[in-house]
Amino acid sequence: MVLTSLFQSFYVAIFFVAVFSLILGMGVPPTATYITASLLTAPVIVRFATAMGIPEQAALLATHMFLFYYAVLADITPPVGLSNFAAASVFGVNPIDVGIKAAKVALPKYIIAALFLTSYETTALLIMPTLLTEGLQYTVYMFLVKFALVLAAIWAFTIANVGWIGGRALSVLQRVVFVVLGGMLLVPNWLINAVGAVGLPAFYLLVKKSRHETA
Structure with a gap:
């Protein structure tokens, strides 16, 4: 029961951190978004992950990969996305329309970014953490x-x-x-x-x- 509650809380934490990163990245370059999100949220996610049995090194790498993904995705997420406005100004189109189309094309990435954190096995996508332990x-x-x-x-x-x-x-x-x-x-x-x-x-x-x- 305790593990089930922790697992559910972990998913809730991932969801809110993802939303936080997207909001934080509105009008902010990806590097600044990633650094800020890492300082504010990475320790909490790593603590959740290690409590679920994920090795600390794997949890650390997976957490920062997750945060970096969403920092980059914030750059194309409407209504504010620096890349959308830059592309729209070049082609003379509506930046909101560009953002919606960009988000639709990148839709799988919003989900796949969270896969680094859902289980230890899933961090095999990062190769090294699993290689060192398994x-x-x-x-x-x-x-x-x-x-x-x-x-x-x-x-x-x-x-x-x-x-x-x-x-x-x-x-x-x-x-x-x-x-x-x-x-x-x-x-x-x-x-x-x-x-x-x-x-x-x-x-x-x-x-x-x-x-x-x-x-």
């Missing part, structure tokens, strides 16, 4: 598995974001299903990952087949 064979295996899951999740989110398969639009329900199946690949639970890994290609083939039959 050895080369396990590190290579975990890296390849997690990399494949993340790629599949990005593919699912992209389909849901674009909303098209086979030249025809997806329904809202179908897009939601793709988001859910993609999310299942990112949850730090092997059983849920397995369900998502089987369900995602099966649902994609089902949708594609139905479009060929109705064409």
Whole structure:
């Protein structure tokens, strides 16, 4: 019960730190955002992570990678994003529209940035922390598995974001299903990952087949 409560609090902390970083980065260069967010929030996240059993070195690297990701993402997040205004001034378009389109393109990054912190195994994306504590064979295996899951999740989110398969639009329900199946690949639970890994290609083939039959 204590571990469950801690795990839930950890996710809440990640969410609020992500939002804080995006707000902090409004009109501020990424470097300044990262330094400020690191000073104010990194110790709390590292403490949460180590309490959940993640080695301190891995927790430290994963935390700062997470904060750096969101510091950079703040630069394209509407309504204020320095890169959006710079690009809009060059092409003479609305900076808010540029920001919305940029955020849609970068949508998977908002989710994937948090993956460095969701479990010790997920930090295999950083390679070194796992290599130092688990050895080369396990590190290579975990890296390849997690990399494949993340790629599949990005593919699912992209389909849901674009909303098209086979030249025809997806329904809202179908897009939601793709988001859910993609999310299942990112949850730090092997059983849920397995369900998502089987369900995602099966649902994609089902949708594609139905479009060929109705064409």
